[in-house]
Every structure is written in structure tokens, then in C-alpha cells.
Amino acid sequence: MSKPSLAGRRIALTRPAASSADWRTRLEALGAEVVELPLIAVxxxxxxxxxxxxxxxxxxxxxxxxxxxxxxxxxxxxxxxxxxxxxxxxxxxxxxxxxxxxxxxxxxxxxxxxxxxxxxxxxxxxxxxxxxxxxxxxxxxxxxxxxxxxxxxxxxxxxxxxxxxxxxxxxETDLAADPVAGDFRAKGADAILFASPSAAQSFFDQAAALKLAARARRPLAGSIGPSTTATMKQLGLPVDFEAADATLESLVAALLKKL
CATH class of the missing domain: 3.40.50.10090 (Rossmann fold)
Structure with a gap:
């Protein structure tokens, strides 16, 4: 039996805590270790x-x-x-x-x-x-x-x-004292997924709280679609891959292709 496609990969999510469960489930089913960074709250x-x-x-x-x-x-x-x-x-x-x-x-x-x-x-x-x-x-x-x-x-x-x-x-949430943010700073991730312009803006605004340690993995940055991509580029954030359609499945497909 072949390994799940994301086995051994750390993937950071930036969605609100209340709406990230299905994303976590999908990524974990592919073998990923999921790091939740709820950069925004609704x-x-x-x-x-x-x-x-x-x-x-x-x-x-x-x-x-x-x-x-x-x-x-x-x-x-x-x-x-x-x-x-x-x-x-x-x-x-x-x-x-x-x-x-x-x-x-x-x-x-x-x-x-x-x-x-x-x-x-x-x-x-x-x-x-x-x-x-x-x-x-x-x-x-x-x-x-x-x-x-x-x-x-x-x-x-x-x-x-x-x-x-x-x-x-x-x-925007404040992740400065969040243990998960500490884990992200120390270890980084293979990829970080942005599902809204607001999450990208919050990531930019909290750059100091999320600054990676010297040996941390530098994540590839993925966008759910054009409006999120536009905000990321405007803020100077890299856009390494973008979903063809604004869906979880499409973003996961783009992630798998990039990795």
C-alpha cells in the first residue's frame, strides 16, 4: 500500500478555529501533520x-x-x-x-x-x-x-x-502568546494555506509573532483564489500555488502538485 500523499508533511492552516475541522480532516486523511494558526476569528x-x-x-x-x-x-x-x-x-x-x-x-x-x-x-x-x-x-x-x-x-x-x-x-486574532504559534516559529511547515484576504493580512500584521527560527522549515504559501492572491502579492507575501477553483479539494490538488 502506498503512503498517503502528504505523509511526513507539516501543513499550516490559517482559517478561523470554528471552520477548520473539515480542512484538518481532509489533510490528515492524506497523512499530513496539521498546524492550526487561526489568524482570524468570525x-x-x-x-x-x-x-x-x-x-x-x-x-x-x-x-x-x-x-x-x-x-x-x-x-x-x-x-x-x-x-x-x-x-x-x-x-x-x-x-x-x-x-x-x-x-x-x-x-x-x-x-x-x-x-x-x-x-x-x-x-x-x-x-x-x-x-x-x-x-x-x-x-x-x-x-x-x-x-x-x-x-x-x-x-x-x-x-x-x-x-x-x-x-x-x-x-484578527493575536497569536503572540499562543503555543501553536510558538510551535510554528520553532519548526515551520512545508506549506501554509490561505483561504481569505483577511487571513493573509493578519499573517502580515503578525509577522513578528510568527517569525521562523533559523532552522525552521520555510513553508510554501498557497492561496484559495484570485482575491486572496491579490492581497498576498500586495503585501509582498509569496504565492507559490493557487487553487484552480475556490474549494478545499482544488487547493489540496494544487498543494500536492507543488510538493
Whole structure:
């Protein structure tokens, strides 16, 4: 029997602690030793006044757009808190960025009408506009505090009426005193995986706390997709490989190919 593809390799993850379990499981199944560096944390952050305004008009939106699993999670927590009947959701059509986000919608027993092949906000805007123009269409974008506004900008350029509902906040964690960060400094890793621009920014901001020892392994740096890659390059971080699609499987495939 051949060894798992990542046997003997140390792989560092930079995802929030609450959402790294499936990544750890996948990498460990391939034989990797996983080092978790939760560079960012995500928490619910909802303005109740804004939420109330949106819910009062919930039946009037033609499209609702989710750009992340966190958006789906925290939106529906609030929706089910206020409404006891899913029919209150109305006849909105649902558009999403990414397969994980689509899966989270399906868990709500709702159907995704539009999901671009490339998992980024710009491609979603393009797909919506190509599908039906969007002139005067009323759209709700469910987002976080650090999502790029390119999606809203593109839709407003074609005269869509866009409301924004932030439901979560992404914050940098402080790893200076974290024992795992100490382990990373001492031993390094064969690769480090970045799944968001926020994680790349936090890694850059905490460079002193994560500075590798002289004999530590220098990791190859992998990116989940174009927006993360752009941030890494802007910060001067190396990008040694990038996922072809913004999925865990695609990033793992790029990692295996690089190693």
C-alpha cells in the first residue's frame, strides 16, 4: 500500500478555529501533520435596526446574494428567530459565491438559482447581469464587514437597487502568546494555506509573532483564489500555488502538485 500523499508533511492552516475541522480532516486523511494558526476569528455582528428594515421589505427583493457560509449561517439564525415559517422568505431567488455557500443554502431546504463557475464576487455580478440585465432589480446582499464592494459596485453600475445587510464581523486574532504559534516559529511547515484576504493580512500584521527560527522549515504559501492572491502579492507575501477553483479539494490538488 502506498503512503498517503502528504505523509511526513507539516501543513499550516490559517482559517478561523470554528471552520477548520473539515480542512484538518481532509489533510490528515492524506497523512499530513496539521498546524492550526487561526489568524482570524468570525463572530455574528448584526445591526438590529438595519435587520428590521430588511425584514420589513423581505417580500420585495428579487434576488438575495450570499458570498460566504458565515453569511448564510448568521442570516438564517436571525431569520428563524424572527419568523417561524420559511414561507416568510418570499419568492426571492438566491445567488451564491462558492460551492460551500451553495451547500449551506441547500441545508436550509432552499434552491440556489445562480452560482458562477468561478467562485468570486465579480463573476457573480457578471453572471447576474448577463442573465437578466438587473436594471431596477431590487437586490439584497448578505455580507460581512470586510467583504469587497466590487459586487455592489458592478450591480449599481447597471442600475440595480442594492441593499446591504452585514451579519458578521471578521477580526484578527493575536497569536503572540499562543503555543501553536510558538510551535510554528520553532519548526515551520512545508506549506501554509490561505483561504481569505483577511487571513493573509493578519499573517502580515503578525509577522513578528510568527517569525521562523533559523532552522525552521520555510513553508510554501498557497492561496484559495484570485482575491486572496491579490492581497498576498500586495503585501509582498509569496504565492507559490493557487487553487484552480475556490474549494478545499482544488487547493489540496494544487498543494500536492507543488510538493
Amino acid at each position: 463572530r455574528k455582528d448584526v445591526n438590529l435596526h438595519t435587520l428590521n428594515e430588511v425584514f420589513q421589505e423581505i417580500g420585495g427583493y428579487e434576488w438575495i446574494i450570499f458570498t460566504s457560509v458565515n453569511g448564510v449561517k448568521h442570516f438564517f439564525e436571525e431569520f428563524h428567530r424572527v419568523y417561524d415559517d420559511i414561507r416568510a422568505f418570499g419568492l426571492m431567488r438566491i445567488a451564491v459565491v462558492g460551492e460551500a455557500t451553495a451547500a449551506a443554502i441547500r441545508e436550509q431546504h432552499l434552491r440556489v438559482e445562480l452560482q458562477p463557475k468561478k467562485a468570486n464576487a465579480e463573476e457573480l455580478a457578471k453572471a447576474l447581469i448577463e442573465r437578466e440585465g438587473m436594471d431596477s432589480a431590487k437586490v439584497l446582499v448578505v455580507t460581512g464587514n470586510k467583504n469587497r464592494d466590487i459586487l455592489v459596485q458592478k450591480l449599481e453600475e447597471v442600475r440595480a437597487i442594492v441593499d446591504i445587510l452585514p451579519v458578521y464581523k471578521t477580526e
